[in-house]
Amino acid sequence: MSGPSDFQPTNPALKWIERRLPIMGLVHSSFVAYPTPRNLNYWWTFGAILSMMLALQIVTGVILAMHYTPHADLAFKSVELIVRDVNYGWLLRNMHACGASMFFFAVYIHMFRGLYYGSYKEPREILWILGVIIYLLMMATGFMGYVLPWGQMSFWGATVITNLFSAVPYFGESIVTLLWGGYSVGNPTLNRFFSLHYLLPFVIAGVVVLHIWALHVAGQNNPAGVEAKTEKDTVPFTPYATIKDAFGVSCFLLFFAWFIFYMPNYLGEADNYIPANPGVTPPHIVPEWYYLPFYAILRSIPNKLAGVVAMFGAILILAFLPWLDNAKTRSSKYRPLAKQFFWVFVVVCLLLGWLGSKPAEGIYVVAGRILTFMYFAYFLILLPLLSRIETPRPVPNSIADDVLAKTGSKSTPMVSTVLALLVAGGLLAGGMQHARAAEGQEKPPGNKWSFAGPVGKFDRGALQRGLKVYKEVCASCHGLSYIAFRNLAEAGGPGYSVAQAAAFASDYKVKDGPDDKGEMFERPGRPADYFPSPFPNENAARAANGGAFPPDLSLINKARSYPRGFPQFLVDFFTQYQEQGPDYVSAVLQGYEDKPPAGFSLPEGSYYNKYFPGHAIKMPKPLSDGQVTYDDGAPATVAQYSKDVTTFLMWTAEPHMEARKRLGLQVFVFLILLTGLLYFTKKKVWANAH
Amino acid sequence: MHACEPIAGLRSYGKGANRTILDCLFRPDWPGKVVFLPPRGPRAPAATFGRDSSVSGAVPLAADEKGLGIVTTASSADHPTRRDFLFVATGAVAAVGAAATVWPLVAQMNPDASTIAAGAPIEVDLTPIAEGQDIKVFWRGKPIYISHRTKKQIEEAQKVSLSSLPDPQPDSARVKAGHDQWLVVIGICTHLGCIPIAHEGSYDGFFCPCHGSVYDTSGRIRSGPAPTNLPVPPYTFVSDTKIQIG
Ligand code: FES
Numbered sequence A: 001m002s003g004p005s006d007f008q009p010t011n012p013a014l015k016w017i018e019r020r021l022p023i024m025g026l027v028h029s030s031f032v033a034y035p036t037p038r039n040l041n042y043w044w045t046f047g048a049i050l051s052m053m054l055a056l057q058i059v060t061g062v063i064l065a066m067h068y069t070p071h072a073d074l075a076f077k078s079v080e081l082i083v084r085d086v087n088y089g090w091l092l093r094n095m096h097a098c099g100a101s102m103f104f105f106a107v108y109i110h111m112f113r114g115l116y117y118g119s120y121k122e123p124r125e126i127l128w129i130l131g132v133i134i135y136l137l138m139m140a141t142g143f144m145g146y147v148l149p150w151g152q153m154s155f156w157g158a159t160v161i162t163n164l165f166s167a168v169p170y171f172g173e174s175i176v177t178l179l180w181g182g183y184s185v186g187n188p189t190l191n192r193f194f195s196l197h198y199l200l201p202f203v204i205a206g207v208v209v210l211h212i213w214a215l216h217v218a219g220q221n222n223p224a225g226v227e228a229k230t231e232k233d234t235v236p237f238t239p240y241a242t243i244k245d246a247f248g249v250s251c252f253l254l255f256f257a258w259f260i261f262y263m264p265n266y267l268g269e270a271d272n273y274i275p276a277n278p279g280v281t282p283p284h285i286v287p288e289w290y291y292l293p294f295y296a297i298l299r300s301i302p303n304k305l306a307g308v309v310a311m312f313g314a315i316l317i318l319a320f321l322p323w324l325d326n327a328k329t330r331s332s333k334y335r336p337l338a339k340q341f342f343w344v345f346v347v348v349c350l351l352l353g354w355l356g357s358k359p360a361e362g363i364y365v366v367a368g369r370i371l372t373f374m375y376f377a378y379f380l381i382l383l384p385l386l387s388r389i390e391t392p393r394p395v396p397n398s399i400a401d402d403v404l405a406k407t408g409s410k411s412t413p414m415v416s417t418v419l420a421l422l423v424a425g426g427l428l429a430g431g432m433q434h435a436r437a438a439e440g441q442e443k444p445p446g447n448k449w450s451f452a453g454p455v456g457k458f459d460r461g462a463l464q465r466g467l468k469v470y471k472e473v474c475a476s477c478h479g480l481s482y483i484a485f486r487n488l489a490e491a492g493g494p495g496y497s498v499a500q501a502a503a504f505a506s507d508y509k510v511k512d513g514p515d516d517k518g519e520m521f522e523r524p525g526r527p528a529d530y531f532p533s534p535f536p537n538e539n540a541a542r543a544a545n546g547g548a549f550p551p552d553l554s555l556i557n558k559a560r561s562y563p564r565g566f567p568q569f570l571v572d573f574f575t576q577y578q579e580q581g582p583d584y585v586s587a588v589l590q591g592y593e594d595k596p597p598a599g600f601s602l603p604e605g606s607y608y609n610k611y612f613p614g615h616a617i618k619m620p621k622p623l624s625d626g627q628v629t630y631d632d633g634a635p636a637t638v639a640q641y642s643k644d645v646t647t648f649l650m651w652t653a654e655p656h657m658e659a660r661k662r663l664g665l666q667v668f669v670f671l672i673l674l675t676g677l678l679y680f681t682k683k684k685v686w687a688n689a690h
Numbered sequence B: 001m002h003a004c005e006p007i008a009g010l011r012s013y014g015k016g017a018n019r020t021i022l023d024c025l026f027r028p029d030w031p032g033k034v035v036f037l038p039p040r041g042p043r044a045p046a047a048t049f050g051r052d053s054s055v056s057g058a059v060p061l062a063a064d065e066k067g068l069g070i071v072t073t074a075s076s077a078d079h080p081t082r083r084d085f086l087f088v089a090t091g092a093v094a095a096v097g098a099a100a101t102v103w104p105l106v107a108q109m110n111p112d113a114s115t116i117a118a119g120a121p122i123e124v125d126l127t128p129i130a131e132g133q134d135i136k137v138f139w140r141g142k143p144i145y146i147s148h149r150t151k152k153q154i155e156e157a158q159k160v161s162l163s164s165l166p167d168p169q170p171d172s173a174r175v176k177a178g179h180d181q182w183l184v185v186i187g188i189c190t191h192l193g194c195i196p197i198a199h200e201g202s203y204d205g206f207f208c209p210c211h212g213s214v215y216d217t218s219g220r221i222r223s224g225p226a227p228t229n230l231p232v233p234p235y236t237f238v239s240d241t242k243i244q245i246g
Helices: A012-020 A023-032 A042-067 A075-085 A089-116 A125-147 A152-167 A172-180 A187-218 A237-262 A289-300 A304-324 A336-356 A363-389 A399-406 A412-431 A460-472 A485-489 A498-506 A538-544 A568-575 A580-590 A638-653 A657-686 B021-026 B045-056 B080-107 B113-118 B151-159
Strands: A035-037 A234-236 A509-512 A521-524 B071-073 B122-125 B134-139 B142-148 B182-186 B197-200 B205-207 B221-223 B235-239 B242-245
Touching (some): A035 A237, A042 A187, A075 A089, A075 B113, A089 A657, A125 A187, A152 A304, A172 A187, A234 A237, A289 A304, A289 A336, A289 A363, A304 A363, A460 A638, A485 A498, B134 B197
Antiparallel strands (some): B134 B142
C-alpha cells in the first residue's frame, strides 16, 4: 500500500492474473517490499502477534461453533461435551478461552506501546482511532463469548453488563429488554449473543484491514518518533520485519502454550463451572481480568448513571488522545516528564485492575476513587499540561542516526520492563482469583496429588478406589451426569477394560423408551449410558435433602476454589499449582467436627465443617473409617477415602488431563526448538542491517 | 533483501521486478546484498557492526549504487552452507509445526466419542415379525430393513439366474445359512441415498421412488439407475429369534 506496485511476475499464468487483479503486487508492496523503520524494537512485534491471535480465535471459534449448542438448557452441557468427547475438543476449547485472554494481553501491550511512543500523533490519528474501535469491538466480542458457556459467571456477567444500559435516562429499561429479548437474561439473550459473537470477529477483521491500510499510508512510527526520510532509515518488510515478527510470535506462543496446556483455568473463574442458575448470584461477581480496570471505575462512582458514563468514558477518551496530547515530540524517550508519568499511568491501570477484583467495600472504595481520578487526570490534565510545560530532549535527526547511536549498547532496559510487566500482569491476573472467597473460611491444607505438576498422572489405584467410594457413598445423593460408563475404559482414566466397563454398566438400571406401546422401561446400562442421577430432578433432590441440593459431582473439582492470596497466586503461575479444587474438596470431606466451637450457633439440620464457607453445611459427615472395603490393601480410613474420591473426581472433571499434559510437553519441546532457530535466523538476517 | 529488490527500503523499485513472489520468498538470498549504515563520527567500522560483525565477517564493498552512501557486503560467500542450513532448518521446523497444528483442526470433524459410543451394536427381537412382514430399525442413523420372507419370495430370490443380474450375487450370500427367511439389508438406495419402499416394484422387493430403482426380494438391484445391491449390514444370530446388528 505504498503506492502502485510495479511488481511483475514472470510466469505467464500469474502474469495473466496480475494484469486483471494485481493481488500479488498488493501483497508484494504491503508485506514484502514495504519499507519498515530499521529501529523498531520488539514491542512492535505485537501487531503481528495480534493478527495471529485474531486469526487463531476465528479458526478455533468457527470450529467450536460446529459443536456448540446455543440453548439455555444445553449450552453448558454442550461445552462440556466438546471438552470431553470431540476429538481434540479440550485443546480447541483451551486455545479459544485462553486465547481471548492472550489477545487482550497483547492488545494492552500494543496500546501501551502506542501511548509511550506517541503513535497516535499526527499523521496517525485515524490509525489510532481505528485501533480504539477494534478494542471496543474486542471488548464486546469477549464479553459475549464469555456468556456462551452459560455458567454462573456467564449468566451473572451478562445480567450485570446488560443492566449497565438501564442507567440510560428514560429509555434504560426498554433498551435492556431489547437487549435481552425477554424480561430477564434467558434463552433469547444467549441466542443473540452467540450470533453476534460469531459476527463481530469478522467485523474486527474488517477494521483491522483498515487499521493496516492506514498504517501503510502513514508508515510505521518507531521508537525514535522521527519519520523515515531516506532509504537508509528503513529495511524492507520481508525478510527483516517478517523474521523478527516470526520470532516474536514464537516467543508469545510459548507464553500462550503455558496457559493452554498447564494453566487452562488460571485466568478463569471456578464459578463458571457451575451451570447458570437464575436464582442464585455467586458471592463475588467479577468480570474477566481484562475488564477489571473499567469495572473498578464503574464501581468507584456512587451514582449509577455517572458510573456507567465514567466507565465508557474511560475507553472513549482514548479516541481523543491525539488532541489531548499535542506535544510535538512523539516518543516518550525524549520526554523526561511524560516518560515518568507514563509509568505512573501503567501502575494506575494495574492497580485499578486489582481493585476491580476486590469487593467494593472499605478502603477499596476510597482507593478506587483516587485511582479513577488519576486515570482521568492523566488524559485530561496531565497530558495537555505537559505538552505546554515540558522541555523535550533533542530527537535524533533520522532513524539511521538513532540506530548508529544505539549500536553496541545493551538492550537490558527492555528485558527488565518485560519482566516487570509480566510480574505485574500476573499480579493483576491472580488478584481476581476470588471465586470462593467466603469470609471465615479456613485455608484447606495442601496435598500431594499424583496428578499435579507438568507431568502429573492419575494414580490408577486411587481412581478405582475413588470410583468405589463414589458408588457406595456419594452416589446415594450426588449425580455424576457427565461421565458415561464407556469413559471408565478410556485412556487416561481408571484403566478398566472395555469388558469391565460394560459389566460395570450392566449393574445399573437405566430408563429407556418409549417402547412400541409408548411405555418407558428399564434396562441394564450399556457403556454408552451416563451414570444415572439419584434424583429425577432438582426439586426431588431438595425435598429429600432438607432443602439443600446435592450438586452434581462431575465438575466439582473445577467448580470449587479458594483464594490463594498474594503473593501465592503469583508463585502458582510458575509452579503450575492448579489444585485449589481438589484441596478444598478433600478438606471439606475431612473437615467435620462433632462439636462446633463455642459461640458458633449451628442452624437446625446443619453440620459444622471447618472448611466449608460459613461452616454450616447441610451434608452430614459422609465418610467414616471402615465404611468402604478396599480389596487392594489400601487403608480403610477417612483420609484415604477422601484422597481417593477426590482423585477420582478430578478425573471426572477433566478426563483428558493426562493427554493435555503429554501434548503440552511435546508442544514445548517443539516451540523451544522453533524459537531458537528463529532467533538465530533473525540474527543472520539482521546481521548486516544494524 | 534479495535479488528482486536491489536497494533496501526504496518505495519504488524497478530492478528485478520480473520475479514472482515465490521467487522472492523462497530464495532467501537477501543477506548477500544488504544495505547497511556507513560508520559515522569516530566509530570504527567494527564498532558499527557491533556483536554481529563476527557472524558476518563482512568485507564492505564500495558498491555505492546510487550515490546514497549505500554499501553492500559480500557475506554470502562466507558460510553459505551454514547459512542455508539454518534457513532450511527453520523453514522445515515451522512447516512441521504448521502441519501438526492443522491435524487437530481437521480431526475434530470426525465423529466424537459419544457418537461412536452410540453406534454400538443393537439387538433386535424377531418374534413379532410375521411371515411376509418387515420392520425398519435404525442403527448408526441408518434404516435397516428386516424382512420375514415368504416361501415364494425365497424361491424367487434363489431361482434367478445370476447372469441376468446387474450386480450378480446369489441369495445365499445375502442371508445367513439356515435363516433363509430373514433378509436384513441397509435400506439406503445405492443410487443417491433415498429410502426404497418395501413390498413395491415389479419384483416384490423394494422400489426407490426417487429415480425408479427396483430391487428384488433379496435386495438385489434389478433395474433402474442404482449400480449395486442393497448392502447387508454386519449382523449375527444370537439365537433363532434374535439378531445383533453391528
Ligand atoms: S436414489 Fe434411489 S433411485 Fe436414485
